[in-house]
Amino acid sequence: MAQRSRNGDVLTAKEAAQYLRLTLPTFYRYIWEGKIQAPRIGGRYRFKKLLLDRWLGKKAPGTEELSGRNKLTGKVVAIKRDAIMAQIDIDTGTHRITAVITRDALDELGLSIGDMAIALVKSTEVMVVKD
Amino acid sequence: MKLSARNQFQGNVTHVKEGNVMAEVTVKVGNLEFVAAITDGSVKHMGLKPGDAVTIAVKATEVMVGK
Numbered sequence: 001m002a003q004r005s006r007n008g009d010v011l012t013a014k015e016a017a018q019y020l021r022l023t024l025p026t027f028y029r030y031i032w033e034g035k036i037q038a039p040r041i042g043g044r045y046r047f048k049k050l051l052l053d054r055w056l057g058k059k060a061p062g063t064e065e066l067s068g069r070n071k072l073t074g075k076v077v078a079i080k081r082d083a084i085m086a087q088i089d090i091d092t093g094t095h096r097i098t099a100v101i102t103r104d105a106l107d108e109l110g111l112s113i114g115d116m117a118i119a120l121v122k123s124t125e126v127m128v129v130k131d
Numbered sequence: 132m133k134l135s136a137r138n139q140f141q142g143n144v145t146h147v148k149e150g151n152v153m154a155e156v157t158v159k160v161g162n163l164e165f166v167a168a169i170t171d172g173s174v175k176h177m178g179l180k181p182g183d184a185v186t187i188a189v190k191a192t193e194v195m196v197g198k
Contacts, residue, residue: 069166095140095163115198120194126189129134130183
């Protein structure tokens with residue numbers, strides 16, 4: 001059973017088409033048109049689910065290729081902004097983390113209240129205070 | 132001591148991995164886990180060991196946001 005779920009990360013053409021909700025002929029057409037990258041293993045198409053997700057433009061939280069050790073996923077609960085900077089509060093369910101990013105970065109991310117977001121902190125920026 | 136850092140979480144040290152220059156300190160905060168890379172000197176000076184109650188502090192400007 002565990003084997004099967006691990007196999008779920010790699011899809012056959014038929015499974016990939018189903019996953020993308022395309023008919024198999026449409027899916028193959030997209031491959032021929034170069035819209036979908038299609039690696040072949042021994043003449044057979046195999047698709048990494050992660051790549052299909054990326055192609056769809058959705059990244060599962062926490063799967064980005066970033067080296068930050070501390071990743072906290074949560075919901076944006078507050079946004080405060082001025083001309084230069086913006087303060088974003090992310091609620092992880094049990095904790096609230098505050099980020100101050102530039103206004104430009106906020107606009108580029110297109111973040112709004114209720115969005116899922118990841119707060120990322122490089123481990124060298126984490127201080128330890130002994131009480 | 133009062134700290135201006137917006138992000139402060141109380142937790143307990145679970146791991147201390149010491150190197151020559153740096154040490155990696157893992158702190159469990161509720162259901163979250165923080166990793167702090169601090170100097171080995173700091174670990175020695177504070178006498179940090181697993182089980183210690185500590186506060187994790189992160190300046191809000193050091194927090195990146197990803198969507």
